[in-house]
Amino acid sequence: MLLELENITLLYGRIQALHGISLTVDEGEIVALIGANGAGKSTTMRAISGLRPVASGSIRFDGEDITRLRADLRVVRGLCQAPEGRGIFPGMTVLENLDMGAYTRKDRAGIAADLERVLALFPRLAERAKQPGGTLSGGEQQMLAVGRALMSRPRLLLLDEPSMGLAPMLIQQIFDIITEINQQGTTILLVEQNAQQALSRAHRGYVLETGNIVRSGTGAELLHDPAVKEAYLGVA
Known part of the structure; x- marks a missing residue:
């Protein structure tokens, strides 16, 4: 259990x-x-x-x-949560938001592999990688919140x-x-x-x-x- x-x-x-x-x-x-x-x-x-x-x-x-x-x-x-209301960092880019999800980790190779996995799961985030989170649509922000949580593995x-x-x-x-x-x-x-x-x-x-x-x-x-x-x- x-x-x-x-x-x-x-x-x-x-x-x-x-x-x-x-x-x-x-x-x-x-x-x-x-x-x-x-x-x-x-x-x-x-x-x-x-x-x-x-x-x-x-x-x-x-x-x-x-x-x-x-x-x-x-x-x-x-144990990681993607909160209600998304809670992304609006002034940070998509990639910076995702990087924040891995803040507890030190394994750079593992983080890079997980970033690749998240961007494969959410191709829309890959397209908007350098955009500030606050400029994304509601659906894209939800994808970002889930992707950021996944970055903690x-x-x-x-x-x-x-x-x-x-x-x-x-x-x-x-x-x-x-x-x-x-x-x-x-x-x-x-x-x-x-x-x-x-x-x-x-x-x-x-x-x-x-x-x-x-x-x-x-x-x-x-x-x-x-x-x-x-x-x-x-x-x-």
């Missing part, structure tokens, strides 16, 4: 945002976390990446308890709403690339409002409602679950 959350609770001031969340991600999987706005999906991601301290419970990564570990040290261990890639704000054709393209990244050996935990795309690509999934996990199963099981279909897929 690569990642295990056990009974995680998290507070924003006096408001309890997560109520005893437990989930697992095995090596090689795509696991989807779906739910409505405000369900606690991004909060769960922030807890895993160390951007928000948890009130109780434990987070284990590759057998090690990382519950209190600093966020940057989690990156060093191979993560064992677990956390993707927070990768399809948000994208045109339908680009959504399909982003999910094709997510599948390809997984097939190349990277484990993925995916938070996504587009439940149809997420569950059709995921090995397993969890449904989050108001800070509680209310359902779990394989991607196919959840896709065909009547309650999931009605709430998240627009099918009664």
